[in-house]
Amino acid sequence: MEKYSIALLPGDGIGVDVVREGRKVLETISNIHGGYSFSFTEFDWSCEYYAKHGKMMPDDGLEILKNFDSIFLGAVGYPGVPDHVSLWGLLLPIRRQFEQYINLRPVKLLKGIQSPLAGKTSKDLDFIVIRENNEGEYSSIGGRMYEGTDMDMAIQNSVFTRKGVERVLRYAFNVAQKQGKRGHVTAATKSNGINHTMPFWDEYVEKISHEYPGISHDTVHIDALAAFFVSKPETMDVVVASNLFGDILTDLGAAIVGGLGIAPSANINPEKKYPSMFEPVHGSAPDIAGKGIANPLASIWCTSMMLDHLGQPESAKAIIDAMEDVLQEKEVLTPDLGGHSTTEQVGDYICEKLRARLG
Known part of the structure; x- marks a missing residue:
């Protein structure tokens, strides 16, 4: 069985909320598939970490990350920490030192979104x-x-x-x-x-x-x-x-x-010499963090892109199909899409759709 090691960097604000749902989807689909599994290691590197330590990550942070198969990032940014500090202190060093010279952004209208x-x-x-x-x-x-x-x-x-x-x-x-x-x-x-x-x-x-x-x-x-x-x-x-x-x-x-709230991205090292990093495009939205109303779809879409990069295209497609099932039903959606469901409920429902499709 293939085992993929994933570094989780939830970051700030709603990053913590949406990465949790993305991890849940990865665990669900790997349990269904049976041919691969994941091991997760979480790091608290963020603007909050910067406030305590004066830097966005430890001095040996890149050395720690380099042997993972993928990096799953939530969002960084918090009032009081300038954007250039979080960008040049965490994201850009990862992208450049790990030669993630390709940034992929699908422009795809999912069924159920207008x-x-x-x-x-x-x-x-x-x-x-x-x-x-x-x-x-x-x-x-x-x-x-x-x-x-x-x-x-x-x-x-x-x-x-x-x-x-x-x-x-x-x-x-x-x-x-x-x-x-x-x-x-x-x-x-x-x-x-x-x-x-x-x-x-x-x-x-x-x-x-x-x-x-x-x-x-x-x-x-x-x-x-x-x-x-x-x-x-x-x-x-x-x-x-x-x-x-x-x-x-x-x-x-x-x-x-549909907006940045559902937009994923992938920072790819095509040669796989270093880990690639997957992150939703939306910001950390500290004003709604922890309230259970953040849309997890961008983060979950990132897990699809991650699986595709790791050589699991069928699983990657299944996640997109499950997302479209949920979007077209319009019964379990977060407030930004006109619904009344929580972040966790949307993640759970996508997992339910995956089990119905693949289980």
């Missing part, structure tokens, strides 16, 4: 955004000069390397080849306004495309592409973007399929 885009159905809204996750516009190169004077200035440098660009593009073309609906890659750019990094990016899009003669592609300016997400999302298949552009597009993608 899109804010009039007339669009689950057939129209079903594509994936692949975001470069380790370099690009989110570098730590730059600085401030002349603070407090009339010459005050800030410089932030972008970093685009051949290795970084080629590997995310190859990943995108591979996904289009193996999983895409139309075998098409759309690359986000802004080479008409950013005159060094974006032409570099465009050049490698063309270069890598020649390795995949059966896959069509186009390169679209980010402003137009954002508009196309709204006006003609059914034309999208696999979208690939740099770190900043991917960050923006994925939040827009979440908005057109």
Whole structure:
């Protein structure tokens, strides 16, 4: 029997609530399947940990995490701790040291959810955004000069390397080849306004495309592409973007399929040299933490993505099917989706649907 080791980082606020339900789903489906199991180790690294220790995780935190099969993160963020502290103290070190250079965000309208885009159905809204996750516009190169004077200035440098660009593009073309609906890659750019990094990016899009003669592609300016997400999302298949552009597009993608409250993400190390990390996109929402009203669907969707990465695609699909069963019935939903059920009740009901489908 395969046994997967999972590091749980519930984090702050509702992260604790939703990770609990995600773990419950993983335990339920592994018990049904019988061919694999999980061992969980929980860590309290969070903004609360920062308040006590002056850092988001121990000095040897990455060394502790590196031998797990996957990392399951809830959410980080709490009033009084600046966002850049939680980001650069926990999330970015994990993503970069573990070479999680692929960020996956499905833009998929689940059955039972209504899109804010009039007339669009689950057939129209079903594509994936692949975001470069380790370099690009989110570098730590730059600085401030002349603070407090009339010459005050800030410089932030972008970093685009051949290795970084080629590997995310190859990943995108591979996904289009193996999983895409139309075998098409759309690359986000802004080479008409950013005159060094974006032409570099465009050049490698063309270069890598020649390795995949059966896959069509186009390169679209980010402003137009954002508009196309709204006006003609059914034309999208696999979208690939740099770190900043991917960050923006994925939040827009979440908005057109139900909002950040149900949006999952995966930070992938494709070679599996290091663990990959799975996290819902929503924030820590400390104002509703512990009240039992947080929506656990994004976290549960993350468990599906985790299972797919671990080589259990049938189990991954079963979780999505169970979620759609619950959404279409509309009987057990949290308040943000118009229901009156608790976080725990939704998690329990999805487990019940899994047992009905697979047990």
